[in-house]
Amino acid sequence: MFALVDGNNFYVSCERVFRPSLQGRPVIVLSNNDGCAISRSNEAKALGIAMGAPWFQIQRALPEAGVLALRANFTLYGDMSNRMMSIAAGLGPGQEIYSIDESFIDVSGIRDITRRGQAVRERILQWTGIPCGIGMGSTKTLAKLANHVAKSADRKPGSYPVEFARVCNLGALPAADLDAVLEATELGEIWGIGRRIGAQLQAEGLRTALDVARMDPATVRRRWSIVLERTVREMQGQPCIDLEHVAPAKKEIACTRSFGQPITKLVDLVEAVTEFAGRAAEKLRKQQGHAGQVLVFIHTSPFRSDKQYSRSITVPLRRPTADTSLIAQAAIGGLKAIFQGGFKFAKAGVMLLDLQDAAVEQGELALDDPGVDRGQLMSAIDGLNVRYGRGAVKLASAGLEGDARRWSMKQSLRTPEYTTRWTDMPVARA
Ligand SMILES: [Mg+2]
DSSP states (O other): OOEEETTTTHHHHHHHHGGGGTTTTTEEOOTTTTTTTTEOOHHHHHTOHHHHHHHHHHHOOOOTTTTTTEEEOOOHHHHHHHHHHHHHHGGSSSSEEEEEEEEEETTTTTHHHHHHHHHHHHHHHHHHOOOOEEESSHHHHHHHHHHHHHHHHHHHHSSSOOSSSEEEEEGGGGGGHHHHHTSBBBGGGGGGGHHHHHHHHHTTOOBOOOOOOOOTTHHHHHHHHHHHHHHHHHHOOOOOOGGSOOOOOOOEEEEEEEEEEEEEOHHHHOOOOOOOOHHHHHHHHTTTEEEEEEEEEEEOOSSSSSSSOEEEEEEEEEEOOOOOOHHHHHHHHHHHOOOOOSSEEEEEEEEEEEEHHHHHHHHHHTTTTTOOOOHHHHHHHHHHHHHHOOOOSSOOOGOOOOOGGSSOOOOOOOOTTTTTGGGGOOOOOO
């Protein structure tokens, strides 16, 4: 059994924690570079504001709607994410952090898991102020779908039975009830079915998630791909997806891992984080993106009786990039800032945030290193790694020491760093 814990409208929800006056209003968070919506409150969604819509268009189309736009504050989101993740980890052993606001948790064999999910959801809300949805199912694909049901039932009354709102455990349903839920769900909502495959399936006369669950895996493999076959099997309750197989969320790229054995030394964490940074940068280049910020985190295991420590830091890059060495340098700088000796670390990860299209930035990049074509170097590295296997060429960690202060760069105007800077801490007055 898997659970997916997912923060609702995450960036907007982080902002609302510190500005309660934003509750009930249409609020969006804009990307730093091109001013497009990257997070929307339910009220903004109800106005028809699309993900990725540029602010000037929104203003023009909805001058009277009172939409409030905020600049993305990744330092705040990274820190709130870390708090949410640490509480979510208590749901069950084995947490895979999938993105800044989503983690899968293995909840096999845990009794009364629906009730426990409700308690964890309440705790996250009470301790951090972030509302989230929890979906559970016998596979990750079904857990993800259950999460969609949990959120829809909460947001759009009537879409699904009200008892599924906020926490939905599809694993607890009798087969006929599960079929009814799948039948009420469009196939495009299935994790891993993108627009193109979705259109192909619809051309075959398929409509709902139930139609997909009833496909024959062998035929799917022959006619489409092994990737879609995995999705179909997962819909049938047969686990076969591990996170490596899943295309990253477009908003951010994450590379995170639980360690085989606890790690105590900084030098070992540097190695792990260097590797995660390299993989994340490779994914970033594959989607022709640049990142503006790098988040790095380290956690101990909440399921050991050892001393607990869990920190993350968001490091702005001087200029958006997909360059492995710059991204790794930022990640290692961040790691050194948050590392504390005397703990047994169980998990670490790197996330790339503030993503944008590489094409937007190209003209400016050459200013940095006039002598070196970094883009060419990076594609050469990617090419060698495809040919000789992952990690054939990577950065020597020794070369990454040094200019660690690159990461503490100036921030442009945005909301305060409420949770990570003493001078920004909100003061409550009686
Ligand atoms: Mg979310």
